[in-house]
Amino acid sequence: MSPATKAQQKAVAKYMKDNYDELKVRVPKGAKERIQSHAEKHDESLNGFVTRAITETMERDGSASESK
Incomplete structure (x- = not known):
């Protein structure tokens, strides 16, 4: 796999800026x-596990949540 071009990195x-909060x-x-390790055992990324x-x-706590 070749490295991303500057244009690809910028895109x-x-x-990411337009669609995600950090x-x-x-x-x-x-x-x-x-x-x-726990996330991998459940076939999830670290980010996916934390978000879930x-x-x-x-x-569970009864808070309103907004999912995309």
Whole structure:
């Protein structure tokens, strides 16, 4: 696979900015690897697992959630 061109990188950055919010999560040392391993065991990406965990917790807690 060849590296992305500057134009491709710019297009991806614009798409991400227009369609996603970023959220930085800090966890204790070692926790990231445990979370990543759990996600992989369930055939999920780290991002997918964290998003699902947050959404399911909000639904359980009765908070309104907006999903795309």
